[in-house]
Structure formats: C-alpha cells, structure tokens
Amino acid sequence: MQYISTRGSAAALDFEGVTLAGLASDGGLYLPTEWPRFSEAEIAAMAGLPYAELATRVMLPFVEGSLTEDELRTLCRQAYGRFAHDAVTPLVQLDERQWLLELFHGPTLAFKDVALQLLGLLFETFLSRRKSNLTIVGATSGDTGSAAIDAVAGREGVDIFMLHPKGRVSDVQRRQMTTVRAPNVHNIAIDGSFDDAQAMVKRMFGDAQMTSRFNIGAVNSINWARLMAQVVYYFACALQLGAPHRPVAFSVPTGNFGDVFAGYVAAQMGLPVAQLIVATNVNDILHRALSEGDYSAGTVTPTATPSMDIQVSSNFERLLFDVGGRDGAAMADQMRGFEASKAMRLTNAQREGAAALFTSARADQEQVLQALRWAYEHAGEVIDPHTAVGLHAARASQLDAAIPIVTLATAHPAKFPEAVERATGLRPALPARIGDLFAREESYTELTGEYDAVRDFVSQHASPAA
Numbered sequence: 127m128q129y130i131s132t133r134g135s136a137a138a139l140d141f142e143g144v145t146l147a148g149l150a151s152d153g154g155l156y157l158p159t160e161w162p163r164f165s166e167a168e169i170a171a172m173a174g175l176p177y178a179e180l181a182t183r184v185m186l187p188f189v190e191g192s193l194t195e196d197e198l199r200t201l202c203r204q205a206y207g208r209f210a211h212d213a214v215t216p217l218v219q220l221d222e223r224q225w226l227l228e229l230f231h232g233p234t235l236a237f238k239d240v241a242l243q244l245l246g247l248l249f250e251t252f253l254s255r256r257k258s259n260l261t262i263v264g265a266t267s268g269d270t271g272s273a274a275i276d277a278v279a280g281r282e283g284v285d286i287f288m289l290h291p292k293g294r295v296s297d298v299q300r301r302q303m304t305t306v307r308a309p310n311v312h313n314i315a316i317d318g319s320f321d322d323a324q325a326m327v328k329r330m331f332g333d334a335q336m337t338s339r340f341n342i343g344a345v346n347s348i349n350w351a352r353l354m355a356q357v358v359y360y361f362a363c364a365l366q367l368g369a370p371h372r373p374v375a376f377s378v379p380t381g382n383f384g385d386v387f388a389g390y391v392a393a394q395m396g397l398p399v400a401q402l403i404v405a406t407n408v409n410d411i412l413h414r415a416l417s418e419g420d421y422s423a424g425t426v427t428p429t430a431t432p433s434m435d436i437q438v439s440s441n442f443e444r445l446l447f448d449v450g451g452r453d454g455a456a457m458a459d460q461m462r463g464f465e466a467s468k469a470m471r472l473t474n475a476q477r478e479g480a481a482a483l484f485t486s487a488r489a490d491q492e493q494v495l496q497a498l499r500w501a502y503e504h505a506g507e508v509i510d511p512h513t514a515v516g517l518h519a520a521r522a523s524q525l526d527a528a529i530p531i532v533t534l535a536t537a538h539p540a541k542f543p544e545a546v547e548r549a550t551g552l553r554p555a556l557p558a559r560i561g562d563l564f565a566r567e568e569s570y571t572e573l574t575g576e577y578d579a580v581r582d583f584v585s586q587h588a589s590p591a592a
C-alpha cells in the first residue's frame with residue numbers, strides 16, 4: 127500500500143515510511159492512495175474473532191509491502207495482550223438503544239493506548255530494520271504523555287523525552303509518567319506553562335544543530351498508524367451488534383478528529399456505519415464546521431474534558447481532502463489560507479461529502495454532568511466526562527430509533543474523579559492494576575524554562591540517528 131500527502135507535493139511512501147515520518151514533508155497528512163474494501167461475506171466471516179486476530183485482518187491491507195501477515199499478527203498479540211480485559215474493547219449496554227464501547231482497559235486507562243501500544247512496537251520493528259534510532263520529543267499537559275511513555279518504554283531504538291509543566295499536571299497524571307522506569311524514558315519537569323513546554327518542542331524540531339544529529343520525531347495523532355489501529359474497534363463493535371447485516375451509529379467525543387476519522391475509514395472499508403456523531407464540548411470548532419461550514423478558531427476555554435479542549439483539529443484535513451475530491455494543490459491553498467487567518471469556509475463538495483456520514487453536537491458543562499448522572503442512575507455505569515460529552519450527543523440524536531448508537535468511552539472515570547464525584551456523589555477508585563501508583567518511586571529531571579538547558583539535556587541522553 128502506498129500513501130499520499132493531503133497537500134499533494136510530498137513523495138508517496140509505503141507503510142513503513144509513513145509510520146516513521148508522521149507529518150508529510152509538505153506539511154500535509156498521509157492517506158492511503160485508495161481505501162481497501164471488504165465484501166459483506168468477508169465482514170461476516172470476522173464475527174467472533176479474538177481482538178488480535180480481527181486487528182490482523184482489518185489492518186493487513188494497509189501494511190502490505192511493509193509487514194507480512196505473521197509479523198502483523200505477532201505485533202497485535204503483543205500490543206493487545208497488555209490490556210486488562212480479554213475482549214480489549216468490551217461493549218456495555220445502557221438501555222434498549224444506547225451502548226458504550228469501553229476503550230480504556232489499556233495500561234494508562236486512556237483510549238490512546240489502543241493505538242500507541244501498537245505504534246511503539248511498529249517503531250521498534252522498523253527502526254531495527256533500518257539500524258537507526260528515533261528521538262521522540264513531546265510536551266504534555268497530562269494525558270497523551272503517559273500513553274506515549276508506556277508505549278515506548280524499553281523499546282529498542284527509541285528514546286522519549288516528555289516535557290511537562292512543573293506543578294501543573296495532576297498527581298495521577300504526573301505519576302503515570304514518572305513512575306515508568308526504563309533507560310529510554312526521560313521525564314522533564316520545566317519551570318513554565320504547557321505552552322512554554324510546547325514552544326520548546328517546536329523549536330527543537332526546527333533546530334538544525336539537533337535535527338542534523340538526531341532523528342527527532344513525534345507521536346501525535348497525525349501519525350497514520352495511530353488512526354489505522356483505531357479502525358479495528360469500530361469493526362469489533364459493529365460485528366457484535368449485527369454487522370454486516372445491521373447498521374450501527376457511533377458518537378465520538380472528539381478533539382483532534384483522529385478517533386472519529388477512524389470510524390470514517392471503517393465505513394469506507396465496507397462496515398455499515400449509519401452515522402458518525404462528532405461530539406464536542408464548548409470548544410466547538412468542529413460542530414460549527416459540520417453544521418454551518420464555518421471552520422474558524424477562537425480561544426480555548428478550559429473545561430472538565432481537557433483532552434477535547436482544542437481549537438484546531440489536525441485530522442480534519444484528512445476528511446476535507448477525501449470528501450473534497452482529493453485535490454492536493456487545492457487543499458494546500460485552503461490550509462495556507464486557514465493558517466494565515468485562522469478561519470476558512472468549507473467548499474460545497476466538502477460540506478455535502480461530510481454530511482453524508484457525519485453529524486455533530488456540542489455539550490456544555492451542565493449537559494455533561496446530566497449525561498454522567500443519567501448513565502449512573504439508569505444503567506449503574508460510572509463514566510468519565512469525555513464519554514459523557516459523547517453520551518449527551520448520542521441521546522440527543524434524531525436518528526431512526528431502530529439503529530443502535532454506540533458512544534466511545536475514551537477514558538476511565540478514575541482519571542477524572544472530581545467531575546464524576548460532582549455528578550454522581552461517587553469517587554471512582556483507580557483499578558487494581560495501577561492501584562499502587564502512589565507507592566511507586568518517581569524519577570524525573572527538573573530543568574529551568576531555558577531552551578538551551580532542554581536542548582543540552584536531550585543531546586547528552588539521546589542516541590544519534592544512525
């Protein structure tokens with residue numbers, strides 16, 4: 127399988143190439159040249175497969191030329207063997223129509239584990255083939271950092287340097303990062319805000335002194351391999367609810383548009399997806415884009431759902447490219463305009479193309495608490511506030527009542543105990559497997575907010591590219 131950039135001028139790459147590249151050299155995002163498609167009979171034959179086997183079948187067309195079926199199967203078994211639930215992404219029923227797909231049974235209790243656990247193994251496999259090293263540098267305000275660290279801890283050929291703003295992440299979030307003990311994991315607490323940390327990371331990506339010696343990379347959700355791994359649980363879930371013979375709708379708590387775009391990919395591959403509901407909090411750029419065609423960034427309002435507090439959704443470009451006729455030059459123009467003015471209109475083709483499958487809804491703070499309370503009172507399920515944004519949108523849906531709606535449960539409630547307690551009176555406990563988090567020893571380096579200090583630390587501890 128070959129991959130092309132949404133901005134048309136970067137060279138096409140194979141799966142190994144796009145996994146290691148992340149962003150395309152022209153600033154675009156990679157997509158397969160065409161969508162692989164399964165027949166109804168092929169989908170029916172996937173029913174009841176163990177998760178790792180299903181993952182192998184669904185992802186095989188995308189990795190063709192870079193991994194054999196057996197290699198892919200081995201990686202899937204290893205990645206998904208680390209989940210605390212044997213079904214990996216179990217499905218829970220809330221009422222006659224509403225369902226939850228629990229994506230938080232991975233090592234760090236976040237749905238990002240599903241993709242990152244596989245990505246860590248893919249990096250190791252491809253880097254050892256090329257005999258090269260990768261230096262991952264990132265900044266985190268909490269969640270992504272721990273999932274990325276866990277995914278690459280102990281992996282050959284990869285070093286990870288994760289910056290967090292000192293004293294400004296929660297104790298649980300900091301400990302999930304700093305108690306991972308592996309020689310290739312480097313936690314750095316800097317004096318300053320998350321934005322300061324992020325600015326240093328950006329500066330390092332553009333620092334020729336660093337990029338000439340090290341192969342500096344990122345693990346953010348613009349990486350195609352992450353999206354690909356997320357397609358699998360749409361299949362797992364829909365098969366349980368009667369696919370390919372019965373359509374299913376999904377409500378997805380959305381930030382960077384990665385998770386919900388994976389649902390779009392599943393639909394292109396032949397899965398009967400009736401609708402994808404893009405659920406946002408009050409940071410609703412995607413809701414405005416899908417309902418009015420107005421993609422314009424404002425300022426971020428902090429909410430109880432921090433992983434969705436964004437104003438620009440990088441992966442949205444993939445959808446606009448695909449439904450807008452796959453014209454790289456036009457896409458590059460449109461994105462240049464957006465980068466200059468922080469606003470753009472969707473074209474008619476983009477609006478109509480998106481409307482065929484997507485709808486959207488926005489939840490404010492009160493609606494989030496109400497959805498949390500409803501799940502608890504009507505089904506005895508304690509959910510996290512991100513999931514509650516999705517559930518609010520699912521319950522407000524106007525879709526034909528015969529179609530089941532599945533809300534993606536993106537975080538374990540114990541990651542956000544305050545909001546859960548406010549709505550339900552119940553303080554969710556950390557699951558037993560990480561219950562000793564506060565007894566584990568922490569390790570991190572404190573650095574000043576000076577870029578030079580961070581650069582020197584990374585150059586002393588990272589392995590040169592090759």
Ligand SMILES: *Cc1c(COP(=O)(O)O)cnc(C)c1O
Nearest residue numbers: 380381382383384385433536537
């Ligand atoms: C990252 C995240 C999201 C948003 O997912 P996207 O793929 O960025 O849309 C939603 N909920 C939680 C808990 C997350 O960590």
